Amino acid sequence: MLLSQIADSLTCKHVGEDVKIISMNNLSSASVGQLSFAEHKKYATDLQNSQASAFLIPSSLIDFLPPQSSYIVCDNVSIAMAYATKLFAPKKIDFNAPDPILGDGTYVDERANIENGVVIGKNSTIMAGVYLGSHVHVGDNTTIYPNAVIYRDCIIGSDCIIHAGTSIGADGFGFSHTATGEHIKIYQNGNVIIEDDVEIGANCAIDRAVFGSTIIKKGVKLDNFIHVGHNCEIGEYSLFVAQSGVGGSTKLGRNCVVSGQSAFTDHLEIAPFSTFTARSGITKSIKEPRGVWSGYPLMPHKEWMRLQSKIAKLIKE
Amino acid sequence: MLLSQIADSLTCKHVGEDVKIISMNNLSSASVGQLSFAEHKKYATDLQNSQASAFLIPSSLIDFLPPQSSYIVCDNVSIAMAYATKLFAPKKIDFNAPDPILGDGTYVDERANIENGVVIGKNSTIMAGVYLGSHVHVGDNTTIYPNAVIYRDCIIGSDCIIHAGTSIGADGFGFSHTATGEHIKIYQNGNVIIEDDVEIGANCAIDRAVFGSTIIKKGVKLDNFIHVGHNCEIGEYSLFVAQSGVGGSTKLGRNCVVSGQSAFTDHLEIAPFSTFTARSGITKSIKEPRGVWSGYPLMPHKEWMRLQSKIAKLIKE
Amino acid sequence: MLLSQIADSLTCKHVGEDVKIISMNNLSSASVGQLSFAEHKKYATDLQNSQASAFLIPSSLIDFLPPQSSYIVCDNVSIAMAYATKLFAPKKIDFNAPDPILGDGTYVDERANIENGVVIGKNSTIMAGVYLGSHVHVGDNTTIYPNAVIYRDCIIGSDCIIHAGTSIGADGFGFSHTATGEHIKIYQNGNVIIEDDVEIGANCAIDRAVFGSTIIKKGVKLDNFIHVGHNCEIGEYSLFVAQSGVGGSTKLGRNCVVSGQSAFTDHLEIAPFSTFTARSGITKSIKEPRGVWSGYPLMPHKEWMRLQSKIAKLIKE
Numbered sequence: 001m002l003l004s005q006i007a008d009s010l011t012c013k014h015v016g017e018d019v020k021i022i023s024m025n026n027l028s029s030a031s032v033g034q035l036s037f038a039e040h041k042k043y044a045t046d047l048q049n050s051q052a053s054a055f056l057i058p059s060s061l062i063d064f065l066p067p068q069s070s071y072i073v074c075d076n077v078s079i080a081m082a083y084a085t086k087l088f089a090p091k092k093i094d095f096n097a098p099d100p101i102l103g104d105g106t107y108v109d110e111r112a113n114i115e116n117g118v119v120i121g122k123n124s125t126i127m128a129g130v131y132l133g134s135h136v137h138v139g140d141n142t143t144i145y146p147n148a149v150i151y152r153d154c155i156i157g158s159d160c161i162i163h164a165g166t167s168i169g170a171d172g173f174g175f176s177h178t179a180t181g182e183h184i185k186i187y188q189n190g191n192v193i194i195e196d197d198v199e200i201g202a203n204c205a206i207d208r209a210v211f212g213s214t215i216i217k218k219g220v221k222l223d224n225f226i227h228v229g230h231n232c233e234i235g236e237y238s239l240f241v242a243q244s245g246v247g248g249s250t251k252l253g254r255n256c257v258v259s260g261q262s263a264f265t266d267h268l269e270i271a272p273f274s275t276f277t278a279r280s281g282i283t284k285s286i287k288e289p290r291g292v293w294s295g296y297p298l299m300p301h302k303e304w305m306r307l308q309s310k311i312a313k314l315i316k317e
Numbered sequence: 318m319l320l321s322q323i324a325d326s327l328t329c330k331h332v333g334e335d336v337k338i339i340s341m342n343n344l345s346s347a348s349v350g351q352l353s354f355a356e357h358k359k360y361a362t363d364l365q366n367s368q369a370s371a372f373l374i375p376s377s378l379i380d381f382l383p384p385q386s387s388y389i390v391c392d393n394v395s396i397a398m399a400y401a402t403k404l405f406a407p408k409k410i411d412f413n414a415p416d417p418i419l420g421d422g423t424y425v426d427e428r429a430n431i432e433n434g435v436v437i438g439k440n441s442t443i444m445a446g447v448y449l450g451s452h453v454h455v456g457d458n459t460t461i462y463p464n465a466v467i468y469r470d471c472i473i474g475s476d477c478i479i480h481a482g483t484s485i486g487a488d489g490f491g492f493s494h495t496a497t498g499e500h501i502k503i504y505q506n507g508n509v510i511i512e513d514d515v516e517i518g519a520n521c522a523i524d525r526a527v528f529g530s531t532i533i534k535k536g537v538k539l540d541n542f543i544h545v546g547h548n549c550e551i552g553e554y555s556l557f558v559a560q561s562g563v564g565g566s567t568k569l570g571r572n573c574v575v576s577g578q579s580a581f582t583d584h585l586e587i588a589p590f591s592t593f594t595a596r597s598g599i600t601k602s603i604k605e606p607r608g609v610w611s612g613y614p615l616m617p618h619k620e621w622m623r624l625q626s627k628i629a630k631l632i633k634e
Numbered sequence: 635m636l637l638s639q640i641a642d643s644l645t646c647k648h649v650g651e652d653v654k655i656i657s658m659n660n661l662s663s664a665s666v667g668q669l670s671f672a673e674h675k676k677y678a679t680d681l682q683n684s685q686a687s688a689f690l691i692p693s694s695l696i697d698f699l700p701p702q703s704s705y706i707v708c709d710n711v712s713i714a715m716a717y718a719t720k721l722f723a724p725k726k727i728d729f730n731a732p733d734p735i736l737g738d739g740t741y742v743d744e745r746a747n748i749e750n751g752v753v754i755g756k757n758s759t760i761m762a763g764v765y766l767g768s769h770v771h772v773g774d775n776t777t778i779y780p781n782a783v784i785y786r787d788c789i790i791g792s793d794c795i796i797h798a799g800t801s802i803g804a805d806g807f808g809f810s811h812t813a814t815g816e817h818i819k820i821y822q823n824g825n826v827i828i829e830d831d832v833e834i835g836a837n838c839a840i841d842r843a844v845f846g847s848t849i850i851k852k853g854v855k856l857d858n859f860i861h862v863g864h865n866c867e868i869g870e871y872s873l874f875v876a877q878s879g880v881g882g883s884t885k886l887g888r889n890c891v892v893s894g895q896s897a898f899t900d901h902l903e904i905a906p907f908s909t910f911t912a913r914s915g916i917t918k919s920i921k922e923p924r925g926v927w928s929g930y931p932l933m934p935h936k937e938w939m940r941l942q943s944k945i946a947k948l949i950k951e
Contacts, residue, residue, distance in 0.1 A: 092442055092444065092460065093444070109747075111747045113426075113428045113445035113446055113463065125726055127726065127727075127765070128747035128765055129446060129464070129747055129763060129765050129781070129783075131444070131445055131446050131463035131464060131481070133463075143726065145783070145785070145804065146747065146765035146767075146783045147446070147464050147482075147763070147765060147781050147783050147799075149446075149462070149463045149464050149481035149482060149519075151462070151481070161805070161819075163801065163804040163805065164765070164783035164785070164801040164804055165464075165482050165520065165781075165783060165799050165800075165801050165837065165839075166482075167480065167481040167482050167519035167520055167541075170462065170480040170481055170518060170519035170541070171478070171480065171516075171518075173518065173538070173540040173541075173558065173559070175538060175556075181554050181571070181572045182536055182554055183536060183538050183554060183556065185478075185516065199805075199819065201804060201805075201807065201839065201841075202783075202801035202804035202839040202841075203482065203520050203799065203801055203837050203838075203839050203859075204520075205482075205518065205519040205520050205541040205542065205559075207518075207519075207541070219816055219817060221807070221809060221817050223807040223861075224801075224804070224807075224839040224841070224861050225520075225542065225560075225839060225859065225861055225879075227540075227541050227542055227559040227560055229559070237815050237816055237817060239809075239817065241807065241881075242807070242839075242861045242863070242879050242881075243560070243859075243861055243877070243879050243897070245542075245559050245560050245577060245578070247558075247559075247577065254815075255815045260879060260881065260897055260899075261578070261879070261895070261897050263560070263577055263578050263595065263596070265577075265595065278897065278899065278915060278917070278930075279897070279915055279930060281595060281596055283595070296595075296596060297625055299632070303632050306632055307628065307631065307632050308931055310631055310632070310634075311941065314941065314944055315933070315937050315940055315941050315944070317944075409759055409761065409777065410761070430743075430745045430762035430763055430780065446763060446781070448761070448762055448763055448780035448781060448798070450780075464763070464781050464799075466763075466779070466780045466781050466798035466799060466836075468779070468798070482781075482799050482837065483799075484797065484798040484799050484836035484837055484858075487779065487797040487798055487835060487836035487858070488795070488797065488833075488835075490835065490855070490857040490858075490875065490876070492855060492873075498871050498888075498889045499853055499871055500853060500855050500871060500873065502795075502833065520799065520837050521837075522799075522835065522836040522837050522858040522859060522876075524835075524836075524858070542837075542859065542877075544857075544858050544859055544876045544877055546876070560877070562859075562876050562877050562894060562895070564875075564876075564894065578895070580877070580894055580895050580912065580913070582894075582912065598912060598913055600912070613912075613913060614942055616949070620949050623949055624945065624948065624949050627948055627949070627951075
């Protein structure tokens, strides 16, 4: 799509060369052929360093564009960005993709629902009622239990187990908000990548990225009802106990242990080998690895134990 | 059904005209043709003002009936009411309903499971494995992703998105309890109405009303794993972040923001533009709009912040 | 399978008679034909009293074996046990089982996915998109709503209702951990038994036992999003409100009431008639029946009320 076409659809005008745009991305991740966006001066440095081919910006940021940039000026970048994502949303089903390709020894139940463009490796088992969307890839020796749903373009590794009713690749929860309180959908055009040796329990939900990928790394094990927001990365061999959740764009290092009903807010970075006891509420990044944490607000587990003994005294006073 | 037939099935006798009863409802919502019920004297005023055509009551409430009422006297109204709901439960599938009607441009995957009586508007997409129960209505430009389930009689608006694995219209959690601790099912004979421009994440559960409707109003956006109990109303443009829940009959005003893992108990009224931070536990109605709330028990967010700083000091003492 | 074959697959040697092993179990539950295991001296008494036909043990426990036992000595019993469970894992689908047997008056939707070996009683209703795995048994007058999944070998009683999207019999969350932080799957070779008159809400997950059965007893009612871990027992007529969970091997007595978002850790024993208010966090067994409990850490509800009034004062100080 040409930049001028995007500008037209937003009822704006473009400035600079009418470059061809393939997709969208954040300032720091964008590359040639991508449209990016900046709303506030706090992103001025990221804007200056961005590799994107074009930008959606307010007039106040024109001076911070990389030299000879193409751009679209708009009053409300957040809303314009949301509308622009719709232009790049792929069709829900790619009917024109080639027939599915199945490796030797793979069993796909005839009552599974497999779209075109699917590729499955060797010795995998896809059970009845499973949905594999267009262009889903599945590795070797992987089992997907009945009625799990893998949305289009998601990638599942080898030696994985995905249990019944789990959703992989539903839209992340992303909206821009109008002045009158309406919510404009930011289309979630990324995907989910599940690496090898991952087990995901029943009725989990791993959301696709808005741009790029949500990633569940090698050897991760998720219990039932785990929520993973868009653009998260869950580090290798991490464990999540039931009913825990991770807000969007949060990244956990390897071998984290997250006990039941714990939750992370969005945009955090969590050091490897961190342990969180039951119902931890994590709202800040953790830099020091190998800590044991508890409570909400979060504190070192030892402090939480001390707090509980003080509270026990307080009750008796 | 005649009132006398209901009385027979409860092994009771009816008093007054043997009126025809079409359905059941609460005292204040009931209208002509409906059977209502009252158990305690605290409902005497509601009973006197009810428009129902007949009543299930204990003998102690006979004096509070509207003039010339038809009624059934029973020892345990709660149990009798539960048994009576079963008499009005529709069949799980209406095989006699007309063939589904699909609007222009609507795509219903041939692997979706559509019962008779379904009506779908224009340009909607119903993907593989979706279940639409008898008499479900879906508007225009709506997408329902694989393996979502819409129970019979529910109504989905236009421009909605419903993600994989979500259940709309399962029975609300309602039982009457015997003296020996058994639970008698109150059949949930209402439905769910999802208004226009609503997005519902993966693996949510919105329960049907016991009588009347559970309502998700225009522009609401729900993340994954949201629980909405029977007879709730979620106000226009409200947002729910993952793993939150709302107990039965609670009503939220417009543009509420409910952060992750928050929960409301039942029968609350929440003022519009209320914001709840993560893991709020709301057990009382909120009359003042535009407040920011935190904690369990709930308190103004500013107080919660002050409490946390006091707790931080307490640990160090 | 012969003990020697198990030893070969673990690259160990067996000692004693080369007995035939049918399955595995814990020391205290094991019987003739079963292989059991012990890792620590704290299990010495259980080991001495076990009825198992053979044992996986470290050399340090040889002296505590019952007389004339057959056994395999291994350096890391936990890892060896995990690998051994894989040897006894049944196939995901038993294609050789007989055709399903349906009782009089039972309706199985032709769009339901029923494996061989299924047996269903009279007057039950199995709706579209339901999956019943190999050898699943369902009683009389039971309804299973669309897209629920019952894994192989699970047993559902009579007069049950199972709502949309619920998973019964997915693998429990069990792993042995290597010194380098990898997780070795313990195959979950048990099942789930749902007794009569049980209702299970939408999108619940009841995990199968590692050995033996996870049991939901007569008359239990579960709301939406309830997690029940492997090997739990939920006592007769207990109630669980939405988004609650129970960790593995925890056993509740009859008529417990568990309010919303509460959770139990694993291996607890809970006295009958216990009540837990919303968001209780239960980490210790409860011996005294009929208590009312609150908070996390858990305390008697009266103490929790007192604590809240003290906290309210603390804020104002």
